[in-house]
Amino acid sequence: MAVFDVKHVGSLSPAVPREGAGPSPCSACEIRSLTICAPLNDIEQTQMAAIVSTVELQSGNPLFDEGEPADHVFNVTAGTVKVYKLLPDGRRQVTGFLFAGDFLGLANQETYAYSAEAVTLCNLCRFPRRKLENLMERFPRVEQRLLNIASNELAAAQDQMLLLGRKTAREKIASFLILLARRARQRGVNDNPVFVPMSRTDIGDFLGLTTETVSRTFTQLKKSNLIRLLPDSKVELSGREDLEEIAGGF
Amino acid sequence: MAVFDVKHVGSLSPAVPREGAGPSPCSACEIRSLTICAPLNDIEQTQMAAIVSTVELQSGNPLFDEGEPADHVFNVTAGTVKVYKLLPDGRRQVTGFLFAGDFLGLANQETYAYSAEAVTLCNLCRFPRRKLENLMERFPRVEQRLLNIASNELAAAQDQMLLLGRKTAREKIASFLILLARRARQRGVNDNPVFVPMSRTDIGDFLGLTTETVSRTFTQLKKSNLIRLLPDSKVELSGREDLEEIAGGF
DNA sequence: CGAACGTTTGACTATGATCAACCAATGTGG
């Protein structure tokens, strides 16, 4: 029993023109510039559409688990996904939150090296790994794009190591809020108040803190008039300048 | 005044055959299978040699600093390099140690996002970023190789996040020793006793600990008969099985 | 209405940091 629904977007065989009368969802894709499909022209896009399927994932449901065969890669088109690793005794490290446009599933192992789970209701494009690799042979620009994405992720990972290894709880929370705001801005979403869809536990597992410390630090920042907690998981960054300074470790 | 010496390996212009009578150092390269040059055939290798120069770097000297224009990428051929990021007040996070075969300098920014410095006497191959990019257009296998390397680094970064965010000092030190041993093994070097060329400060900055805690944890492991500290910066992993368990968080 | 869950707050604790002294090895200059 699958925990998510899958729909095929294009025809399965490149020889057959795409089925139905309407255009493939890809041509209407509003976030293409953010995805791995960004460098494709119309013809190439059609070939991409032929191997892609869309996935809808309810909040809290797994996309895949660490150790599973890594048969697919994904592009988030809506919602928020978290990726994490576990220790045998249950300690968890969230290594990233993914939003619309973000790519997911890069690995050269046969199996996923981490688990992925929906934080909110999500939509994703799903590519069979093998078929995408074949396509990349023909479209080197997609491979370049992927290398570009990987480089960015690597830089983000290094920032996160600095945060985890050397920042205080206050600096971690400030950095986190600034990060969410920046990422919202990148995809053209309102960045103040910023939408914070994940739980205190998830935030703690991302920042190397406990939920209690996350909660305490939020109230502390609130009392300093640097943030305001609004309804619907929104946080107003009242003292954005100061938050940036705290986040930067000044 | 440069802190490192540079020698050109091949001719500067691809039109002119490589200078001198002897073969380029690349054809004698003992660690090619570990580097970005691995997928090159002889002809391609010659073109690569034309843009490469070699760098020797004394222990403690910088290769580049965060914020500098990222004009070159590097491949370590001998010795150990550390890469790190700093906070304004001097707090440091070492994000990685690099050994023979390791690639260095990936970034899509105009500037380096981190600093790199020699831990021991080092040799490196230096590639002008722009010229390598041009070469990659012609040799897509090098780009694939680079994507492969980036994927591996990303997986390693996620492991390190788990370590920094969720492991105890004891688990961090055990993980570190196991990591050094595994990496030594990968490049065909004796992995027990393992060579630990970096200082306690560097280890602490890599693991998110202070030098004192690193030192105390070493003595603690020593008293548990899991390791022995040998001369010449060697550490014997006496209880390797147990160390693996501790490192894994059991 | 009650159960379950996520969040907040409080009291106390523990892990690792800080501050400080000491030791061993290495290098320098008289």
Add this chain to the structure above:
DNA sequence: CCACATTGGTTGATCATAGTCAAACGTTCG
């Protein structure tokens, strides 16, 4: 050649940040 300084490492005493354990509160959902 030896006194001395410097550096890296170890150990000790104390402290502070964040973790643990616990309780209460508010929301949401059967």
